[in-house]
Amino acid sequence: MKILVSVKRVIDYNVKVRVKPDSTGVDLSNVKMAMNPFCEIAVEEAVRLKDKGVASEIVVVSIGPKAAQEQIHTALALGADRGIHIETDEEVQSLEAAKLLKSVVEKEEPKLVILGKQSIASDNNQTGQMLAALTGMGQGTFASEVVVEGGKVNVTREVDGGLMTVALNLPSVVTTDLRLNEPRYASLPNIMKAKKKPLDNMSPADLGVELAPRHSTLKVEAPASRQAGVKVADVAGLVDKLKNEAKVI
């Protein structure tokens, strides 16, 4: 079966995020960019399903500027077979991303679509669910285990109270949580081979989607920072502060 994986280009998770002085957004100039960590987990899961013989082909799609091809190449080096780049310099919001992915799904007809549960940039946690709704697919969100068998996929989900398993008819959408797997690193030979793998380029208009943002960001500010407090010498000092100064115990 065919698996479609979407990946997003975001600020590398090790980079300290800085807000621009004019409050218009986060400073992205000269900042290291990388594949969103949840998307790396999505790629890894698809590759593992291919290693197990469950998947026959992995198509990776990314929406974003020309530079997003770097993240597609990373996914190809990790084991995806083919790339689709939906190129735009515009800001793409979750609903629009879901509409773009929907039209890719209609063309490619994958049995499984795997996405990260959220990007570490906008933290929206929406696109997978929206794609599932627009295509009428079921969804296994925040997955910590994915088992495909007998025309269904069983997804174990990380929920507030613990774990919950659902069985979904194929095709369906899975969004990844942190503990689904530990992504591999791409080897140098695979990075070289990835350059020869097919990569299609298209625009949102080619897919019949007009980008029409529904939100505008009025300002972006740094969070109120907490001041470091005092060091106490010992446990007795700590208990004293908590009882008599903070009055919380």
Place this chain on the structure above:
Amino acid sequence: MSILVIAEHDNSELKQATLNVLATAKAIGGDIDVLVAGENCGAVGEAVAKAEGVSQVLVADNAVYGHFLGENLGELVAGVDKGYSHILTAAGTTGKDFMPRVAALLDVAQVSDIIRVESEDTFVRPIYAGNAIATVKSTDRIKVITVRPTAFDPVAGEGGSATVEAVDVVKDAGRSLFVNEELAKSDRPDLASAGIVVSGGRGMQNGENFKMLEQIADLMGAVVGASRAAVDAGFVPNDMQVGQTGKIVAPQLHIAVGISGAIQHLAGMSDSKVIVAINKDEEAPTFQVADYGLVADLFEALAEFTDKLAK
């Protein structure tokens, strides 16, 4: 304006987060209705009818909603057509699962995890794991919103007298089936609404050592949490994780033990009123946000702390 709040509950009890979301609705202003969808959830409907400020409670009681599957809840909520200007729910794992489906079915965007209401169409939400705070204006005709419950003080759970009406709509998308769940059994309160949280990190070394934290939690009426590092290391299950991708907590007191303080954990604890850090590494980033820091061997410190509390 009229606002629909989707209640969070477990079919028998209303979750406190719903009262926090009702406070968000109150801040937006307008008539407030609540939808309770579940199976044998009549008691929840009665409970939320007593909450402050609720006009009407709609109860959709059917087996298809019993496990809160996103496919079915999405269709149900998107189909409740009473001219609501806002649809709100808590940004827990249930709300995060079904709400984007509601938005997509209504062809509107969603504003996720808001922490403040500026006006009826403008909301404040954390991005980049809380390292930046965005003010977002929505131009959609219906505002679909998930709310970070700890950012709003709950409305009173008693004193109201809303009408309760059954909603006889059965939406079964037929795409998913509940198989099973493994929910942590605990007599302690929810992490997300706990007054005191004692959380452990990789410095706890193993799951066995978390018993020391449980002992302290029992003495203080607290709840035990964990950093992502401790969960990833397999010391404790995922439902204990505090942080941007785990649970956001806002207790009166948060004691972080053996947690170095990765950015994303700090983001999940920064709303705590008083933070205590106990770590043997003087340079640990947690000390930068802690009101009280203790540099010490944490096992010795925990033993002594337990003794002092027990007295």
